[in-house]
Amino acid sequence: EPEVTQTPSHQVTQMGQEVILRCVPISNHLYFYWYRQILGQKVEFLVSFYNNEISEKSEIFDDQFSVERPDGSNFTLKIRSTKLEDSAMYFCASSDGPRGLFPSLHFGNGTRLTVT
Amino acid sequence: AQTVTQSQPEMSVQEAETVTLSCTYDTSESDYYLFWYKQPPSRQMILVIRQEAYKQQNATENRFSVNFQKAAKSFSLKISDSQLGDAAMYFCAPSRDSGYALNFGKGTSLLVTP
Numbered sequence: 001e002p003e004v005t006q007t008p009s010h011q012v013t014q015m016g017q018e019v020i021l022r023c024v025p026i027s028n029h030l031y032f033y034w035y036r037q038i039l040g041q042k043v044e045f046l047v048s049f050y051n052n053e054i055s056e057k058s059e060i061f062d063d064q065f066s067v068e069r070p071d072g073s074n075f076t077l078k079i080r081s082t083k084l085e086d087s088a089m090y091f092c093a094s095s096d097g098p099r100g101l102f103p104s105l106h107f108g109n110g111t112r113l114t115v116t
Numbered sequence: 117a118q119t120v121t122q123s124q125p126e127m128s129v130q131e132a133e134t135v136t137l138s139c140t141y142d143t144s145e146s147d148y149y150l151f152w153y154k155q156p157p158s159r160q161m162i163l164v165i166r167q168e169a170y171k172q173q174n175a176t177e178n179r180f181s182v183n184f185q186k187a188a189k190s191f192s193l194k195i196s197d198s199q200l201g202d203a204a205m206y207f208c209a210p211s212r213d214s215g216y217a218l219n220f221g222k223g224t225s226l227l228v229t230p
Contacts, residue, residue, distance in 0.1 A: 031216050043161070043207060043220040056215040089159060095216060102149040102168070103216055107161035 002026040004108035006092050012114045013082055021077045021111045023092030032075045033093040033105060034067065036060070043091065049075065082115045089113075118142055122208055122221035129198045130229050136183075137193045137224045139208030145169075149211045150184065150191045151218060156204040164206070167191065195226075203228045 005024045013019045025032050034046040047057040049067055066078045075094075079086055089110045095103035119142040129135035141150075152164040167175045167184050174182050179199075183192045191210070195202055205225050209218040 033217055035220075037159075042222040043209075045212065045217050045219060048215050048217045056212070056217055091161060093161075102211060104151070104163055104166060105216075105218060106163075107153075109158070109160050 004092055004094055004106050006090075006108035006111050008111060009109065010112045010114070012116060015084055015115055016081050019079050019082055019113065021079075021090050021092075021113070023075045023077075023108055024073050025075055025092065025094030026096075026106055027073070029094035029096045029106070031055075031095045031103065032067075032069070033095075034077045035091040035093065035107075036088040037091065037110075038085075038088045046077070079113075082113075084115050087113060087115045118213060118219060120208055120210060120219050120221035122206075122224050124224045125222070126225045126227065128227045128229060129195070131198055131200060133198055134194060134196045135198055135226065137195075137206050137208075137226070139191045139193070139221055141189050141191065141208070141210045141219075141221075143189065143210065143213060145211075145213055148213075150182075151209040152180070152182070152191075152193045153207045153209055153220075154202075154204045155207065155223070161207075165193070198228050200228050200230070202226060 007022045032049040037043045045058045047061045048055045091110045092108045093105040095105050121140045148169045150167045154162045165177045179196045181194045205223045207223045208221040
C-alpha cells in the first residue's frame with residue numbers, strides 16, 4: 001500500500017538554526033498538510049497546500065514557517081530560526097481529490113525535531 | 117469544526133470487552149466529516165474510521181463503530197472485543213470549517229489489560 005514517507009525520523013538542531021523537514025506524499029495525492037504534536041499534547045494543524053500554494057494555515061504557522069513543493073514528489077516544511085518551543089513531532093499528511101467525498105488524510109511516521 | 121473535546125484522558129478495558137470513547141465538537145457547518153485516528157507507541161497516525169455528517173447511519177469498520185449524534189455534536193467510538201493491539205492514543209478529528217484539513221482533540225489513552 002502506498003505510504004507517506006518523512007525524513008529524517010529524528011533531527012536535532014540548535015536554537016536559531018534553520019531546519020527543513022522533508023516529506024514524500026503518496027504519488028497521486030493532490031492535497032498536502034503539516035501537523036505538529038508537542039510531546040504529550042494534541043496534534044495541531046499547521047498548514048495545507050494545494051495546487052502549489054497554501055490553501056489554509058493556522059495561527060501557529062507564522063512567518064518563521066514556510067512550505068514548498070520543489071519538485072513533483074517532495075513537500076517540505078522550513079523553520080527559519082528555530083526556538084525551543086518548536087521541539088515537537090512533525091507529521092506530514094496527504095490526501096487525494098475529493099471526488100464527491102471528503103478525502104481521508106494519510107499520515108507519515110513523523111519527524112521528531114529537538115531544538116537545543 | 118474548530119473545538120474538539122475528548123473528556124476522557126485515559127480509559128482502561130479488559131481484553132475481549134467493549135469500550136466507548138467520547139468526543140464532542142463545535143461547528144457552524146451542516147456538512148462535514150468526522151474521523152477517529154489511532155496513535156500507537158510508534159506514534160504513527162492510523163485511520164480507524166470515518167463518518168459523513170450527512171449520513172444518518174453510523175459507520176462500522178469490523179470491531180470499530182461510531183455513535184454519531186449530529187444535533188448533540190457528539191461522535192463516540194466503540195471498540196468491541198478489545199484486543200491488546202488496540203492499546204493506543206485515540207484522537208477524534210472532525211474536518212475544519214474550511215478546506216480539507218482536520219482538527220484533533222487532545223486524545224484518549226486506551227489501556228487494554230489481559
